[in-house]
Amino acid sequence: MDPFCGTGTTLVECKKLGFPSCGVEPNPMASFASRTKVNWDVNPDELIAHAVHVGKLALDKLSEEGIEDEESLPLFGTKQRIVPKLKTLAPDALKLLLADSISPLPLHKTMVLLETLEANKDPRLIAHEHLALAKALVNEISNLHFGPEIGVGSKKPG
16 A cells, blocks of 8 residues: 555556555646556557557648657757747646746647647547656656756747
8 A cells, every 4th residue: 555656656566566556646647647557458559559640640730830840859849930829728727837837839739739639539548648748748848857956947949
């Protein structure tokens, strides 16, 4: 029993070793992550194929808007471009973010990807895809940095 299981690392290790386990987590995002990480009923090849398909559809939508991505990091490249009106969050949702924690173009691309993911949802895979997107948002897409303290780093172009 892990009464504050966080994102479920202990639960995953128990599952790998064949031990029954139970975790409780009050944080909704951490709870979602732990539930998803212990769901091993997903076929990895199907997950990758679906993610590639959705990624291509999102890239096509961005291309239609005049946004071309770099090869190095599809969907979240840093090359300067002239782009159409960018999607953003509703003002009440935007207030929940740290100031400058995500630049406008990466936010737009993320929202296009999320819309594409929802429009092509596979119920067997959606939790894993959402968790992968959440991880990418924190580690690659946003301007957040982690060290001794969590803070906002330099802005990504866009």
